[in-house]
Amino acid sequence: MQKTSALTAEEESHHEFTLWKESTLEYTKILIVDDDDDMTLILSEILKELGHDVATAANAEEAMTYIKTEEYFIVIADIQMPVISGIELLKWVKEFNSMIQVFIMTAHSSKRVIVECLAAGATDYFEKPFRSEDIILSMHAAIYRIQKWARILMREDV
Numbered sequence: 444m445q446k447t448s449a450l451t452a453e454e455e456s457h458h459e460f461t462l463w464k465e466s467t468l469e470y471t472k473i474l475i476v477d478d479d480d481d482m483t484l485i486l487s488e489i490l491k492e493l494g495h496d497v498a499t500a501a502n503a504e505e506a507m508t509y510i511k512t513e514e515y516f517i518v519i520a521d522i523q524m525p526v527i528s529g530i531e532l533l534k535w536v537k538e539f540n541s542m543i544q545v546f547i548m549t550a551h552s553s554k555r556v557i558v559e560c561l562a563a564g565a566t567d568y569f570e571k572p573f574r575s576e577d578i579i580l581s582m583h584a585a586i587y588r589i590q591k592w593a594r595i596l597m598r599e600d601v
Contacts (some may be wrong), residue, residue: 471586472496472513476506476520479546482571486519486546489575503527507535515588517566517582522549522556530559537564542592542594544585548573 473495477483479488483499498513500506502524509515518536522529533545545559550571560568567581 469517470494473517474498474509474515476500478524517544519546522547528586533563533565
C-alpha cells in the first residue's frame with residue numbers, strides 16, 4: 444500500500460527520518476494490538492508510566508487504520524487474532540513502512556512461528572506470560588537503533 448503525499452520523494456524521506464529522530468527512550472509512539480483486553484491494558488499502563496504515547500487496537504484491521512493515519516514508531520502485536528493474524532499484520536506493517544519496529548507476542552509458540560516472524564522482520568518475539576522488563580529493554584534497543592539510522596540517513600553525504 445502506498446502513501447499519498449504532496450511532498451516529493453526526497454522531502455517525504457527527510458520528513459520521515461526527522462520524525463524518527465524525535466523518538467526517545469522517554470517518549471515513543473507505540474501501538475499495542477491484541478484482542479485480549481487485559482493484556483492490552485496491562486502493557487499499555489506499563490508503557491504510559493514510562494512516558495510513552497500509547498494507543499491500542501483490538502484487531503489488525505483497526506491497527507492498519509491507525510498506522511495509515513498516525514506515525515507509530517513501535518507496534519506490539521499478538522499473533523493470534525481474528526480475521527488477520529499478527530504475522531500478516533507484521534508483513535503489512537513492514538511493507539507499509541519498514542522503519543516501524545514490530546514486536547510479536549504469543550501464548551502459543553513454536554519454532555516454525557518464531558522463524559516465520561523473525562524472517563518477516565519482527566524486531567523481537569515474546570512468549571506470554573513475559574516479563575515487562577524484557578519488552579522494555581528490547582524496545583529501548585530498537586529506539587536507539589532507529590535514532591542511529593535516522594541520523595545516518597539524514598546526512599547529506601549518504
